[in-house]
Amino acid sequence: MTTLTLMPSLLAGTVTAPSSKSMGHRFLICAALAQGESWIRDVSFSKDIAATRRCLEALGATIMEGPGEKGRKTYFVKGQPPHQKSPLMDCGESGSTLRFLIPLAALDGNCYNFIGEGELGTRPLTPYETLFKEENLHFHYGSERHFPLSVQGPLKSGHFVVPGDVSSQFISGLLFALPLLQRDSTIEITGSFESQSYVALTLSALSTFGVHVFQDEPRLYRVLGGQAYRPYSGSVEGDFSQAAFFLVAGALGKGISIRGVKTSSLQGDKAILPILQRMGAKLEEGPESLTIHPSSLHGIRIDASDCPDLVPILSVAAALAKGTTEIIHAERLRLKECDRLKAMASELTKMGAHVEERPDGLIIRGVPMLHGAGADSWNDHRVAMSLAIAATRSDGPVILTGSESVQKSYPQFWQDYESLGGKIK
Numbered sequence: 342m343t344t345l346t347l348m349p350s351l352l353a354g355t356v357t358a359p360s361s362k363s364m365g366h367r368f369l370i371c372a373a374l375a376q377g378e379s380w381i382r383d384v385s386f387s388k389d390i391a392a393t394r395r396c397l398e399a400l401g402a403t404i405m406e407g408p409g410e411k412g413r414k415t416y417f418v419k420g421q422p423p424h425q426k427s428p429l430m431d432c433g434e435s436g437s438t439l440r441f442l443i444p445l446a447a448l449d450g451n452c453y454n455f456i457g458e459g460e461l462g463t464r465p466l467t468p469y470e471t472l473f474k475e476e477n478l479h480f481h482y483g484s485e486r487h488f489p490l491s492v493q494g495p496l497k498s499g500h501f502v503v504p505g506d507v508s509s510q511f512i513s514g515l516l517f518a519l520p521l522l523q524r525d526s527t528i529e530i531t532g533s534f535e536s537q538s539y540v541a542l543t544l545s546a547l548s549t550f551g552v553h554v555f556q557d558e559p560r561l562y563r564v565l566g567g568q569a570y571r572p573y574s575g576s577v578e579g580d581f582s583q584a585a586f587f588l589v590a591g592a593l594g595k596g597i598s599i600r601g602v603k604t605s606s607l608q609g610d611k612a613i614l615p616i617l618q619r620m621g622a623k624l625e626e627g628p629e630s631l632t633i634h635p636s637s638l639h640g641i642r643i644d645a646s647d648c649p650d651l652v653p654i655l656s657v658a659a660a661l662a663k664g665t666t667e668i669i670h671a672e673r674l675r676l677k678e679c680d681r682l683k684a685m686a687s688e689l690t691k692m693g694a695h696v697e698e699r700p701d702g703l704i705i706r707g708v709p710m711l712h713g714a715g716a717d718s719w720n721d722h723r724v725a726m727s728l729a730i731a732a733t734r735s736d737g738p739v740i741l742t743g744s745e746s747v748q749k750s751y752p753q754f755w756q757d758y759e760s761l762g763g764k765i766k
């Protein structure tokens with residue numbers, strides 16, 4: 342485990358956001374399923390993207406990596422419908438990889454063994470377990486926190502009922518696989534439908550690769566069978582979930598410009614912009630970048646149902662805002678790499694913030710300044726990055742353990758942090 346000593350220092354300058362991890366996964370998956378050759382450019386390398394690549398290779402795709410600048414790579418992908426090259430699906434710590442690829446592994450009738458690290462084995466899979474068992478398909482948990490999980494198809498088309506409040510990744514996973522079945526299928530969402538914007542990202546990636554899904558009703562997707570993914574070459578857009586860390590740092594610090602994110606994006610985490618504006622931030626959109634000016638923030642009520650990944654960094658903004666912030670509909674935060682509500686409440690409290698944990702969110706009363714303290718990343722990249730931004734506005738050093746967890750989504754984070762004036766001892 343790596344420990345960093347973060348010295349207080351207000352951040353300023355310009356940074357380029359890494360490419361969207363969510364779209365990176367989706368483009369690689371679609372390219373791997375397309376009969377032909379695709380070039381996926383500007384993919385920011387991360388452990389999660391590496392996991393998806395590994396598993397797609399196990400499903401039969403040929404993937405080669407070309408050089409790129411600042412941790413960005415071009416992937417050459419020669420795809421085909423799933424055809425087992427190896428039964429081992431090593432998902433690392435990536436929930437997206439695990440949940441997107443289970444239905445794809447169930448297409449070719451072979452048995453696949455899914456393994457993973459960290460808390461991945463404890464993250465819910467029950468919606469798939471139920472669907473597979475209903476269809477009499479093999480879905481068998483191993484003894485070590487679910488792993489190895491063995492799964493075997495063949496998955497058949499039909500009507501799939503999926504709860505909307507566990508993870509949208511189950512819906513996305515089915516949406517990738519069902520177009521490759523012979524007959525038509527439908528997916529019905531029950532309960533509250535959270536992280537919907539991520540399903541919109543999946544539909545957009547599918548359509549980029551020539552696959553079409555009809556949304557007949559807000560909670561009903563109709564997927565025609567017998568479709569084929571078409572190869573596509575293009576770049577992956579910038580990541581609002583990652584830009585959010587430096588947008589908050591800019592508001593709390595001396596102003597930051599972010600390059601590489603587009604406000605026309607479908608990413609749900611684009612919500613960081615209106616949320617920060619509602620908190621009083623001054624934002625400016627230029628032709629090349631988005632600029633956030635030093636701002637005095639105030640507390641607001643934030644509904645996190647469509648942007649769960651923003652909560653850790655929003656809790657830092659709230660901890661330093663005037664008045665009270667209420668974050669609601671965030672119960673799914675407990676099912677991520679760690680219990681993110683508990684983690685942020687615990688670590689920010691150590692730094693002198695006033696955070697009350699609620700079953701579905703956080704109530705945060707802002708303070709003018711945080712204190713230096715020992716803080717832990719809970720092996721969670723978004724907790725580590727959020728605490729790093731909190732450290733910029735503390736009155737003494739923050740000794741952060743588990744700083745290597747950023748490798749999961751943003752290995753360049755510490756370089757970018759230092760380039761903006763972050764001080765690491």
Ligand SMILES: O=C(O)C1=C[C@@H](OP(=O)(O)O)[C@@H](O)[C@H](O)C1
Pocket residue numbers: 362363364437507508509510513535536539540649650673
């Ligand atoms: O589809 C995706 O790319 C993701 C969906 C979200 O998960 P949930 O749907 O489980 O909230 C998000 O938290 C995750 O980081 C990425």
Ligand SMILES: C=C(OP(=O)(O)O)C(=O)O
Pocket residue numbers: 389434435436437438650677678723750
């Ligand atoms: C929860 C995350 O990813 P995943 O679900 O893919 O592990 C994340 O990136 O914050």
